[in-house]
Amino acid sequence: MKVLIVEDEPVSRKKLEHFLVRWGYEVVTARNGREALRLFQKEPVPIVITDWVMPEMDGLELVNAIRQLDLPEYVYIIMLTAKSDQKDLITGLEVGADEFVSKPFNQEELRARLNSGERILKLEKSLARNNAELKAANEQLQAANRQMKLDLEAAARIQASILPAEAPDIKGVRFSWQFRPCDELAGDIFNVFKLDEKQIGIYVLDVSGHGVPAALLAFSLSQMLSPILDQASILKKYANSPPGYRISPPQEVLIHLNNRFQIDTENGQFFTLLYGIFNTETRIFRFASAGHPGMILLPFEDSARLVQIPSLPIGFLENNQYEEHTLQLSPGDRLYLYSDGISEAENSERELFGVQKMMKILENARNAPLENSLTSLFDAVEDWANSKSLKDDATLLAIEITPS
Amino acid sequence: MKVLIVEDEPVSRKKLEHFLVRWGYEVVTARNGREALRLFQKEPVPIVITDWVMPEMDGLELVNAIRQLDLPEYVYIIMLTAKSDQKDLITGLEVGADEFVSKPFNQEELRARLNSGERILKLEKSLARNNAELKAANEQLQAANRQMKLDLEAAARIQASILPAEAPDIKGVRFSWQFRPCDELAGDIFNVFKLDEKQIGIYVLDVSGHGVPAALLAFSLSQMLSPILDQASILKKYANSPPGYRISPPQEVLIHLNNRFQIDTENGQFFTLLYGIFNTETRIFRFASAGHPGMILLPFEDSARLVQIPSLPIGFLENNQYEEHTLQLSPGDRLYLYSDGISEAENSERELFGVQKMMKILENARNAPLENSLTSLFDAVEDWANSKSLKDDATLLAIEITPS
Known part of the structure; x- marks a missing residue:
């Protein structure tokens, strides 16, 4: 020395x-x-x-x-x-x-x-x-982390770009939604779009799991469930007779997807889906559900009720049949679609939030604007989970028939 | 104290x-x-x-x-x-x-x-x-890293599951490929599949960029380019006359995708695609290219040549027309499709590997088994880049007409 x-x-x-x-x-x-x-x-x-x-x-x-x-x-x-x-x-x-x-x-x-x-x-x-080594390791880890995060954020922007930017502007009906992925990328996905001048397509979809693996399938599905009319469209098909297209009934869409996406035993991915078509003239909501949590219907002057269709998720059973159901909506009615990230949010005792609480909250918010009722519900779920970041993707989509 | x-x-x-x-x-x-x-x-x-x-x-x-x-x-x-x-x-x-x-x-x-x-x-x-703080930070970073990596690896397995497990077993023709994503998830994707008893569909597709953002689109596209015949299939459509389906010509597939995927100005994603149909009876390869790197044809007893079709990537120009081209293959011929991860691999002076070198290597390997010619090419590219991990996804797909 x-x-x-x-x-x-x-x-x-x-x-x-x-x-x-x-x-x-x-x-x-x-x-x-x-x-x-x-x-x-x-x-x-x-x-x-x-x-x-x-x-x-x-x-x-x-x-x-x-x-x-x-x-x-x-x-x-x-x-x-x-x-x-x-x-x-x-x-x-x-x-x-x-x-x-x-x-x-x-x-x-x-x-x-x-x-x-x-x-x-x-x-x-x-x-x-020791210090210097730790610092160097730290910097490497941080750089790797940053890189992965940037990559995921870029992917998240792509995913976000396929979500509806704003609700279709249609007289007599209003839409509102809240969408909260629990990771950068979501396995939940939803959309609201015009199928034609009178018909609005609406879906909420939830791929099992979350993060990138779920997002891969969710993104693919959202591409397939595009309302763009082309030869590969699932929702809307060319027809020889006027108006030159045919809108696929909801159950047909589910059956199509179920034929296409049987559960992969290796990765075990499947998804639940609620797809419906709302007719702005008749105010009839035709829908089909594939294992998706029930909708909450809040009639204008009545108590909330759960519209639950027992059915299997897409991918569970080959050749499974799905059925069409209808709901006649009236002015002032509200209809809420959601993913289980909301109904199954857990508190510290691992109790589920549940639809009873959801209905109560939505009833209490019936005089508030539609957006606010969604915020109230999300606030309550976050209180329940005692966290701003839920453990699963959460989607909430509401339809309101303008009160006459 | x-x-x-x-x-x-x-x-x-x-x-x-x-x-x-x-x-x-x-x-x-x-x-x-x-x-x-x-x-x-x-x-x-x-x-x-x-x-x-x-x-x-x-x-x-x-x-x-x-x-x-x-x-x-x-x-x-x-x-x-x-x-x-x-x-x-x-x-x-x-x-x-x-x-x-x-x-x-x-x-x-x-x-x-x-x-x-x-x-x-x-x-x-x-x-x-200081040491303790660094150690704690390190552990947190490592955990976050591990979590992201696990997520990406799970997604990579899903992506891998849609790649062909093995080449279709067809008399008179052999296939071989090598596929090397540069990240966990790839923006390259390829497939080889039977369209019917006589026709083999083949494509190599490269979404701009790499990593998760590119993988989202690549995965969606691979779902759409599935040979499964259903009402939304792009490659094969139901027809009223026998055999009950119609195989879409390659250029029709490209035009369809180009109508569907116009470049998103926000994220700037687009993709190149070479799609072809090989008829095992006539040995004619019909194909169309959307801005994809040229194929290398290595005739049985002649020098290699580049089959390059000047064309635009999918998404560049609305209503762009794509054309069908044909190649008559003969026994002993080899045809190589690839993504630019190979031809544009850079050395330390940022020079591209280039097709000239590729052709030379494939010519030199003409007497080696088809698989070995791919390995020789990949080895040379890795030597050039001086790295086992290339900077872009790299796909190499070869067809060989069994010598008579």
Whole structure:
């Protein structure tokens, strides 16, 4: 280990050098503080032994100057001093000396101090190395994390771009929704769109699981459930007779998807879906459900009721039949579709939120604007889960027939 | 700060306690090493001042015992000693004492040593705290990372499940491929499948970008380009006349997709696609390309040539027309489809690998089995990029007409 000896008195300097070299240290010497500091700035040395009283720059000034430098490693400083006044020692400690050895020095004492300093430096060094390694690992992890997050966020923007930007503007009916993926990417997906001038397509879909695996399938399904009329459209097909297309009945859409997506035994993915078509003239809502949680119907002047259709999720059973159901809606009625991220949100006792509470909240909010009723429900669910971030994707979609 | 004083001699012990309390230390005392160790094991103390010669357990044994303990923080140990023999001091240092103060002690000296010890302990402590914080941050990051990675790996398995497990077994023609996503999820995708008893559908598709955003679209497209005959199938459609279906010509598939996927100005996603139909009877390969890199045709006894169709990627231009092209293949011919992850792999000078090199390598491998020619090409590309992990997804798909 390298030691810098700073001593103006030549005999004492030589003597120090002699012993230190004999004890196996590599030695550099300086005749005063200024010279020492110059040497030190060129190349820091782990241990410094410095005299106190010297010309040009004394020991105290040197210690102070070294402690001001921004050094990568700790420097252990021993001051040689004839001073034994406690006040002096305190001053020395205050500027940053580690140890004092009385002058003229005692060999054993000096050697013991040096050994002690070395041990401390080694300890410091190992901690500092540890620190540096951890920091580097940290930065790598953070970079990897950031990269993955950016990637997922970019994907989330793509996913968001297929959600409806705003509700179709249709006289006599209003739509409102809230959609909260629990990860960057969602396994829930929904849409509201015009199928033609009188018919509105509406669906809420929930792929099992969440995160990227669920999102892959959800995104594919949302592409397939596009209302764009082309030769591959599921919702709307070309027809020879006017109006030149035929809107697929809800159960036909479900049967089609069930034929196409049988559960993959390897990854076990399946999905629930509620698809309906609302006729703005007749106010009839035709729908079919594939294992999806029931809708909540809140009639204008009646209590809420659950419209639950027992059925299997898509992918559970080959050739399963799905049925069409209808609801006659009236002015002032509200109809709520949702995913189980809401009804099955758990509290700390793992109790489910449940539809009873949902109905109660929606009833209480019946005089509030449609949007507010959704917010009230979400607030209550978050209170229940005691968290702003639910454990599953949550979708809530509401239809209101404008009160006459 | 707490100091443990270990001294068998009552007067000396009292005196030490007196000064330390006056200097502001909290003091515990013990009469010998054994008592001290018991106290210490109950509650570690940051600084220990111990006499050397004591009954029951002496100072050296105590220091040694403390250093054997697995302590969360460093303990600074000062030995009081009348011994001034260098050998003794060295022994003390060896078992782990930090400092020696001669006995009877000098107030100033002791106080200076204590101050010095305190400073070192503080430094250690701040480094150790830093260390602990970094470690905790590290663990959190690692957990988050692991979670994201697991999620992506699960998604990658879903994506992999839609790739062909094995080539269709058809007399007279062989297929081989290599597929290397650069991230967990790929924006490249390909497939080889029977459209009917005589016709094989083949495509290679490359969504711009890579990672999860590209994978979302690639996965959706692979679902749409499924050879399953249903009412939404793009590749194969129900027909009234026998055989009850009609296989869509390649350009029709591209036009369909181009109508459906116009480039989204927000995320700028588009894709290139080469789709072809190989007739196993006539050995004619009908294909259409949407901005996809050219195929390499390696005739049985002729040099390789590039079959490049200038065309626009899907999504670039609304109502763009795509054309059908044909290649008459003969026994012994090989045809290679690929994505630009191969042809545009860069070396350290950012030069592209290029089709010239590809053709050369495939020519050189013409007598090797089809699989080996793919491996040779991939090896060369990895050498070029000087990396096993390329910067873009890379797909390589080969068809060989069995030599007669």
